[in-house]
Amino acid sequence: MSDARKEDALVVEGLSVRYFTQKGEVKAVDNVSFTAGLSDYLGIVGESGSGKSTLGYALLNLVPPPGKIVSGKVIIRGKNILKLQEEELRKARGSLVAMVFQDPFTTLDPVRTIGDQIKEVMTEHGISEEEAKERIPSLLESVGLPARLAKSYPHQLSGGQRQRVSIAMAIALRPAVLVADEPTTALDVVVQRQIMDLIESVRKMGTTVILITHDIALAAQRVERIAVMYAGKIVEYGSKDVVLRNPAHPYTRALLNSVPGLRVSKWPEPIPGFPPNLINPPPGCRFHPRCRHAMDVCKKEEPPVVEVGPNHYAACWLLSRR
Ligand SMILES: Nc1ncnc2c1ncn2[C@@H]1O[C@H](COP(=O)(O)OP(=O)(O)OP(=O)(O)O)[C@@H](O)[C@H]1O
Numbered sequence: 001m002s003d004a005r006k007e008d009a010l011v012v013e014g015l016s017v018r019y020f021t022q023k024g025e026v027k028a029v030d031n032v033s034f035t036a037g038l039s040d041y042l043g044i045v046g047e048s049g050s051g052k053s054t055l056g057y058a059l060l061n062l063v064p065p066p067g068k069i070v071s072g073k074v075i076i077r078g079k080n081i082l083k084l085q086e087e088e089l090r091k092a093r094g095s096l097v098a099m100v101f102q103d104p105f106t107t108l109d110p111v112r113t114i115g116d117q118i119k120e121v122m123t124e125h126g127i128s129e130e131e132a133k134e135r136i137p138s139l140l141e142s143v144g145l146p147a148r149l150a151k152s153y154p155h156q157l158s159g160g161q162r163q164r165v166s167i168a169m170a171i172a173l174r175p176a177v178l179v180a181d182e183p184t185t186a187l188d189v190v191v192q193r194q195i196m197d198l199i200e201s202v203r204k205m206g207t208t209v210i211l212i213t214h215d216i217a218l219a220a221q222r223v224e225r226i227a228v229m230y231a232g233k234i235v236e237y238g239s240k241d242v243v244l245r246n247p248a249h250p251y252t253r254a255l256l257n258s259v260p261g262l263r264v265s266k267w268p269e270p271i272p273g274f275p276p277n278l279i280n281p282p283p284g285c286r287f288h289p290r291c292r293h294a295m296d297v298c299k300k301e302e303p304p305v306v307e308v309g310p311n312h313y314a315a316c317w318l319l320s321r322r
């Protein structure tokens, strides 16, 4: 909606998600807070297992079992997604927030035509059959597909075409927030660029885009703001240029150093050690066992989030020392 204030699009506060497994509780997302404005483009980056996808699912209140959202708020256009009743939630998914997945083959129904599946997204949200049918050709064209593909089945399409279909389904109701979880990893470089251009055009129409990726080089090319996740927490958050040029958290620096081409003065260096087990994460700062700068306090107390510059935040004891 054009009357929403820019900072209103998405507010996440104190969000925690756990997987209740036989071995114990996996603290996959722990006390995460951030905001994103209208048309913002936010990248969530971090190593495998840092909780990116879990956070993405939580934004739709769609964490699969044995996962559970244990606390927090996800407010989109003033509505707390985590407090909605079943029916309201069903309506909110699609119209307030939608998701695009890594491999659309797993989310598209193999035995129904593309047109039928797109139509269902709309009719489930109160749009009449006739209107839905009328809108399908232009929706397909808006994602760069010929209207005739409505009659095709998923297996008749290429990987790139299927991803376009899933984007068409995700944007059919013009959601306020689009979560894209590794949307191009299964695609070749040329198609990857086309899909990322398409996501960019969706953003320009007013949708807030959350791009989840382990590919920092991709995020560097595309997003406006970056949230860096480590072991279930956002350790740094800020505009892309500032975070990439002037990273404040030792983990962000290590992550950038591990990627060829981003830090020109150095050879890529792998981050020493491994991410922790999230059933028993390290006390204090979760990064301390891998951090060269770790001090005593880092092993005992969780670092507070510090504003290190305009709209630039990081959680590290080095930054709070006076
Ligand atoms: N269904 C599940 N049951 C138990 N633990 C899970 C489940 N799904 C994820 N986890 C755990 O939750 C943590 C976060 O996983 P998540 O998939 O969100 O990470 P990610 O950052 O998306 O990783 P990747 O880059 O590999 O996609 C990991 O420790 C993972 O092992």
Ligand SMILES: [Mg+2]
Pocket: 052, 053, 054
């Ligand atoms: Mg993931």
